Amino acid sequence: MSTNQPKKLSKSDRTKTSILEAARELFAEHGYDGASIRDIAARASIDPAMVIRYFNSKDELFARAALFDLRLPATLVTDHASIGDAIIKRFLRTWEGSPSATGMVILLRSAASNEFAAEKVRDVFANQVRPVVAAFGNPADAGRRAGLVASQLLGLATCRYLLRLPPVVALSHEEIIQNVGPVLQRYVMGADAT
Template sequence: MSDAPPRKSDATKAAILGAAREQFARHGYQGATIRAIAGAAAIDPAMVMRYFGNKEQLFAAAAEFDLQLPDLSALPRAEVGAALVAHFLQRWEADDSLMALLRSAIANEAAAERMRRLFATQVAPAIAGLVDEPRAGVAARAGLVATQMLGLALCRYLLKLPPVVALSRAEAARRIGPTLQAYLFEPR
């Protein structure tokens, strides 16, 4: 492990990614511009292109997201649905990149594909550890979980529906958790 100070290029790249996440989260893929991202990062727009090539490649880098799902198999089965809701809410509120991805996925096919891949590569494997089903069954359960979590995020963070925004995380987990619980464990 090196004790060398971070290179200036690393700091510039990090500033660009931070600005891009904020701009994509606020304006979506269509509304975010390279010029606005560069302005927010306090650099020349040519530097954005130098590091990332184009807007699509910048979006791909900015929309990398790790859900950091807990080991669901370590939880009592009756608590999994509520734990998932609470975890998703915490992740939505902790990182702009998932909001950028959701806002952009509505109008951009590449962003929609990233969202689909997120659920296929992170949520489905976590569910596979809970149920003894073929891949198609696990994928169906992950898709149903996605309907609830993406719908909740849309209503709470983008549409800002007052009754949904007013719910505490604990209340949202208590009320929506049983739906996830059914999607995860009820026979198909």
């Protein structure tokens, strides 16, 4: 028997995966408030009690469905002059080439009307954006600069991926990098940077 065979998922793991996929789809389509446990169970073709059995609550299921890693390149960039371009390139790769991008769609769609989702967005900011920005420029104003970076990235994500504004959707990666990269560079390095 070959040891290179993929491991088969248990029935329990298949059920959890099915629930999580259904939750991601419904949270991305309708936000936190618009997706019920009953709707998620129906999409996963299971009893609603199974959702609670595996995830304990809607909040816990949401937290798992909305996991998102921007994968910002703090340790990958040694040239401070290119951090803006590096961030926007990574952002585009993550949003347009990663299955985890659904997590941020879920968060953005839900955060405006749900405090739990808003807190998750703040967590992404505090744990993923701020530490990268703090590694550059003046540490005393890292929070302000990180907030500006987040405003740019979240604004772009909202316009391009949620609202799908035609002129923003039509922009090529090169056009976005050319226009957004320098703005991010200025935000990351701070006004005093040369």
